[in-house]
Amino acid sequence: MDVLARNNVKVFGRGTQPMLFAHGFGCDQNMWRFVTPAFEADYRIVLFDYVGSGKSDLDAYDAHRYATLDGYAQDVLDVVHALDLHDVIFVGHSVSGMVGVLAANREPDRFARLVLVGPSPRYVNDPPYVGGFERGEIDGLLETMEKNYIGWANFLAPAIMKNPDRPELGQELEASFCSTDPVIARNFAEATFFADNRADVREVQVPSLILQCSEDIIAPTVVGEYLHREMPRSTFRQLRATGHCPHMSHPEETIAAIEEYLRQPAAA
Amino acid sequence: MHDGAHDPIAGTLLDDAPCGYVVFADDGTIRAANATLLDMLGYARDELVGRHVESMLTVGARIFYQTHFFPLLRLHARAEEIFLLLRARDGTDVGTLVNAVRRERDGEWRTECVLLRIVERRKFEDALLRAKKEAEAANAALVASQEQLEEQAVELEAQATELEAQSEELRTINEELMERGVELEEARAAAERANRAKSEFLATMSHELRTPLNAIAGYVQILELGVHGPITTAQQETLGRIERSQRHLLRLINDVLNLARIEAGRVEYRIERISVTDLVESVLPMVEPQMAARRLRSFVRVPGTLDVRADREKTEQILLNLLSNAAKFTPPDGTIRIVASPYDDGRVAVRVEDTGIGIPPEKLTSVFEPFVQVDASSSRRAQGTGLGLSISRDLARGMKGDLTAESVVDVGSTFTLLLPAG
Numbered sequence: 001m002d003v004l005a006r007n008n009v010k011v012f013g014r015g016t017q018p019m020l021f022a023h024g025f026g027c028d029q030n031m032w033r034f035v036t037p038a039f040e041a042d043y044r045i046v047l048f049d050y051v052g053s054g055k056s057d058l059d060a061y062d063a064h065r066y067a068t069l070d071g072y073a074q075d076v077l078d079v080v081h082a083l084d085l086h087d088v089i090f091v092g093h094s095v096s097g098m099v100g101v102l103a104a105n106r107e108p109d110r111f112a113r114l115v116l117v118g119p120s121p122r123y124v125n126d127p128p129y130v131g132g133f134e135r136g137e138i139d140g141l142l143e144t145m146e147k148n149y150i151g152w153a154n155f156l157a158p159a160i161m162k163n164p165d166r167p168e169l170g171q172e173l174e175a176s177f178c179s180t181d182p183v184i185a186r187n188f189a190e191a192t193f194f195a196d197n198r199a200d201v202r203e204v205q206v207p208s209l210i211l212q213c214s215e216d217i218i219a220p221t222v223v224g225e226y227l228h229r230e231m232p233r234s235t236f237r238q239l240r241a242t243g244h245c246p247h248m249s250h251p252e253e254t255i256a257a258i259e260e261y262l263r264q265p266a267a268a
Numbered sequence: 269m270h271d272g273a274h275d276p277i278a279g280t281l282l283d284d285a286p287c288g289y290v291v292f293a294d295d296g297t298i299r300a301a302n303a304t305l306l307d308m309l310g311y312a313r314d315e316l317v318g319r320h321v322e323s324m325l326t327v328g329a330r331i332f333y334q335t336h337f338f339p340l341l342r343l344h345a346r347a348e349e350i351f352l353l354l355r356a357r358d359g360t361d362v363g364t365l366v367n368a369v370r371r372e373r374d375g376e377w378r379t380e381c382v383l384l385r386i387v388e389r390r391k392f393e394d395a396l397l398r399a400k401k402e403a404e405a406a407n408a409a410l411v412a413s414q415e416q417l418e419e420q421a422v423e424l425e426a427q428a429t430e431l432e433a434q435s436e437e438l439r440t441i442n443e444e445l446m447e448r449g450v451e452l453e454e455a456r457a458a459a460e461r462a463n464r465a466k467s468e469f470l471a472t473m474s475h476e477l478r479t480p481l482n483a484i485a486g487y488v489q490i491l492e493l494g495v496h497g498p499i500t501t502a503q504q505e506t507l508g509r510i511e512r513s514q515r516h517l518l519r520l521i522n523d524v525l526n527l528a529r530i531e532a533g534r535v536e537y538r539i540e541r542i543s544v545t546d547l548v549e550s551v552l553p554m555v556e557p558q559m560a561a562r563r564l565r566s567f568v569r570v571p572g573t574l575d576v577r578a579d580r581e582k583t584e585q586i587l588l589n590l591l592s593n594a595a596k597f598t599p600p601d602g603t604i605r606i607v608a609s610p611y612d613d614g615r616v617a618v619r620v621e622d623t624g625i626g627i628p629p630e631k632l633t634s635v636f637e638p639f640v641q642v643d644a645s646s647s648r649r650a651q652g653t654g655l656g657l658s659i660s661r662d663l664a665r666g667m668k669g670d671l672t673a674e675s676v677v678d679v680g681s682t683f684t685l686l687l688p689a690g
Contacts (some may be wrong), residue, residue, distance in 0.1 A: 026335030030343055094335070133327065140328020140353070146397060147351035147363075147390075148332070193331075217322060218334050242295050244334040248342040249294060 001060075003082035007048040007075055008055040011083065015043035017112070018085045022076060024094030024118075025192045026185075028054025031093065034251035038259070043089070048079050052184035061184055069095070069195050073102035080110050089262065091115040093247060094218065095192040101231075102197070104206040113266065114208035115258055118219040118244050119227060121197040129198070132220045138193045145189060149182035198230065207233040207266030211257055215242040233267045275317055277302050288364065288383030292321040293376055308364075308385055310357035326353040326361055341370045341379055354383070363390040467531040474525035481521065484514050523655040527638055530662040537579040537667055541690040544574040544608045544618060551587045552606070558595045559604065570608040575690025576616050578667045583687065586660040586671070587618070590683050593656060594622035597681070611686055615669070618685040626677035635673060636661045660685075 003009065010029065013019075019039055021032045029047040036045050049056040050072050065071035076099060080088060088111045092100040097119025104111045122131045124138065208231060212224035221238070228236035237257050241250030277283050277291075277300045288305030292298045301316050309316070309324060316323075322330045329352045340347040347368045354362040364383040371378065488511050491499060499507070529535050548570055559566060576583070594604045602623040611617035627635055638658040661671040668688050675681035 024335065026332075027339045027343075031339055033343075133331075137327035138331075140326055141331040142328070144326075144328045144332045144351060144353055145336075147393060148336070215320070216334075217327075217330050243338065245338055245342070248339060 003078045006051060006057045006060045007079055008057075009079055009082070010047040011044065013040040013043050013045035015039075015041065017043055017087055017089065018046050018083070019043040019089045019091060020046045020048075020076070020079065020085065022090065022092040022096035022099060023049065023053065024092075024096050025188055030054070031245070031248060032091075035247045035255050035258075038251075038255040046079065046083065046085065048075070050075050050188075052181065052188060058181060058184070061181075063183075063187060066184075066187060066191065068191055069099050069102055069197070072096075072099045072191070073106065076100065076103040077107060077110075080107070086110060087112045089113045089115065091117065091258070092119070093117040094119070094244065095195070098195060098197040098200070101200050101204055101208075105200060105203050108205045111206045113262065114204070114206050115211065115261065116208060116227075117211045117247060117254070118213050118216055119210060120219040120223045121201050121227060121230070122195065123193045123218070124196075126196075129226070130220070130222050132217065132223060133193070135194075138189075141193065142186060142189055145185055146182065149185065201227060201231045204231050204233065207235070209235045209237060209258070209261040211246065211254065212236065212238045213241050213243060213246050214239065216244045218244045235261060235264075235267050237261065275300050275313055278313065288381075288385070290321070290324075290381050290383065291378050292381075293378055294370075296320040296322060298324075299378060305383060308356070308362055308383075309354060315357070324354050326355045329353045329355075337366075337368075341368060345370045351386075352383075363387070365389075463531065467528045470524055470528035471534070474521050474528060477521050478518065478525075481514055481518050485511065485518075488514065523659065527655050527659050527662070530659060530666065535582075535663070535666060537582065539577055539579055539667065541575050541577055542580050542583065543572075543690075544576060544616065545570050545572050547576075547580070547583055547587060547618075548606055548608075551584050551591060554588055555591045555595050558592060562595065562598070562600045562602075564595060564598055564600070565603045567603060567605040568607075570606065570618075574608050574610070574616055576618075576687040577690045578669065578687045579663075582663045582667065583685075586663055586685055587620070589656040589660045590620040590685065593683075594620055594624065594681075598622045598624035602680075610689065614689050615686050616689045618687070619682055620685075621680060621682040623680040626679055627673065627675035627681055628677055629675075632673050632675060636671070657683075 008029070013036075021029065021036065023029050023031050028049045032047060036047070039045060050066075052058065052061045052066060062071070065074070072095075076090070079085075080103075086109075090100040090104065090111055090113070092098075092114070094117065097114075097116035098121060100111075100114050100116065101119075104114055120131060122129065123133050124135050125131050125133065210224050210227050210231075212221055213219070214221070224236065224238075228234050239246050239250065239253055239257060241253050243249050246254045277289065282289055283303045285302065285304060288308050289300075289302040290298060290305055291300040298317050298319055298321055301311075301313065303313075306313055306316060311324075322333060325333060332352070337347055337350055337352070340350075347366070350366045350368070352364055352366050354364055356362055363386050365386050366381050366383050368379050368381040371380070488507050490496070492504070492507050492511075548568055552566065552568070556566075591604065591606075598604060604623075605621040606618070607621065608616060608618045636657050638655055657671070657673075664671040664685055664687070670686045672684045672686070673681060674684070
């Protein structure tokens with residue numbers, strides 16, 4: 001198994017300590033393109049796509065493996081092993097925050113730091129825990145996703161993607177949606193939004209940074225604060241950036257926060 | 269009607285274009301919205317402008333906006349044909365198809381969106397989705413049932429293999445049986461040939477034996493008559509012993525001859541209608557002296573109207589045999605009953621019941637075999653060749669009848685002669 005091809009792994013940068021960037025649900029490694037240039041000089045940048053996303057090998061997709069975040073954590077560890085990475089600074093956006101937690105819990109010796117951008121251990125409310133969503137609202141997301149895949153990805157994309165005479169159509173689709181298979185996208189959404197990693201975050205031994213956005217409906221501040229309370233050796237950093245994707249909407253602030261954290265000694 | 273003071277769209281051609289139009293900054297703040305969109309959602313312009321674009325989306329659409337729409341705009345600066353479910357002021361959902369472009373305008377990065385309300389298309393899509401899900405479910409069920417069928421097929425195949433093996437086994441057994449059957453048939457034919465040869469031999473021998481016996485009887489009578497001169501009393505007695513021995517030997521030979529004839533298929537039957545009462549009346553007196561000697565009582569119950577179709581002489585012979593057997597094997601002071609009645613389809617049963625020594629169950633069938641008596645001790649108790657019952661049954665069967673026996677040891681025996689009804 002060629003993990004590097006399977007996960008569309010890209011390695012660059014002039015440093016030696018690896019910075020492994022993991023994308024979130026709904027996108028691929030391209031989402032990191034506004035922040036990685038800032039770290040190229042000092043780090044070895046590793047980008048990858050989860051199986052089922054971006055330009056990963058869709059044939060390697062196994063609905064059973066990727067039914068839970070454990071399968072995605074295995075992707076992270078597969079990449080770590082394939083490149084024999086040590087002392088890894090793991091940067092994960094959104095759901096990848098928890099994927100990083102799972103991977104670091106399994107093999108803590110491989111990881112130096114975890115940088116979690118807009119993380120949440122659980123999206124669905126479970127009183128008194130507040131995650132931000134009711135289950136029915138997640139169903140609304142699934143419906144919206146289905147609608148957006150129905151027109152093309154669902155019916156047209158498979159045919160177009162396999163049309164060797166018109167590769168530009170496939171590329172255009174890829175440019176529109178980071179993951180083009182509706183079944184995979186739905187499974188990823190369910191694995192993400194119905195996950196509950198509250199027990200896992202209490203086990204984390206690797207020092208971590210929680211990058212909390214403002215006005216983030218997907219990972220509200222109460223969730224970031226909960227994480228900071230529960231997760232050992234975590235550092236909490238509130239960003240002025242609004243929304244859920246500060247690395248795209250406010251890359252400078254995001255870069256600065258990460259750089260500052262990496263300069264500091266890790267929390268005990 | 270709308271306050272357009274802060275909205276550059278108000279009053280322009282775009283304001284009442286047949287599509288919704290909204291402009292928002294990178295941080296999501298709505299900069300402008302046209303009247304068509306405001307009408308679509310039921311907002312006044314100042315209720316929407318200045319707020320976050322998420323406030324006009326359902327929760328599901330907000331997540332989709334954050335995870336898909338926003339990254340798309342960021343990475344590609346445009347998004348096309350995105351389905352977004354808007355949330356109207358009154359809480360109802362409005363399905364829209366959105367085209368968007370992100371570009372720098374008036375000194376900031378803005379996203380401009382055109383929103384087309386889709387009602388019919390959405391219904392169609394809903395129906396399509398439902399149909400797709402149903403088809404998928406049906407397909408899954410089909411796959412499941414196919415798997416089940418395949419399992420059953422495998423099972424059936426296994427059973428078939430097993431059956432085939434069993435069939436093969438049976439075929440082998442059958443072949444063996446057929447081989448054995450052929451052998452048996454050959455053996456049976458050989459036995460029949462041997463039996464016929466034996467019968468021929470016996471018939472011949474009986475004839476040859478009877479001839480000198482007749483000569484003995486004749487010469488004894490000549491001597492008795494004093495043809496060659498007077499005889500003494502002592503000589504008279506001796507001649508009497510010779511005569512009795514001769515008669516006994518003749519009877520034995522006659523029995524053997526009869527059996528041989530029957531087995532050789534040389535017996536002829538003269539079938540006629542006979543009254544059962546007549547038969548009993550003509551036979552019973554023949555055994556009465558024998559019965560009287562042992563103080564046996566007889567009891568006869570025969571309906572006067574009962575007729576059989578049979579050979580009179582041979583039927584009398586059978587009955588005589590049965591009655592003399594009964595008399596022979598019944599201890600003194602016993603009873604012999606003769607009972608006749610219709611039996612079954614066109615047959616009449618004549619039963620001879622005694623209160624004799626009985627026959628053990630294991631011997632009941634063999635009493636009809638030639639030269640068999642129940643045992644050595646009873647053989648000594650009662651004289652006979654052991655041919656009587658065998659001959660009787662052969663004769664009964666020769667007349668399309670039968671002879672059967674039932675018995676309880678020390679209680680008595682019942683012999684049933686079946687004959688065609690007259």
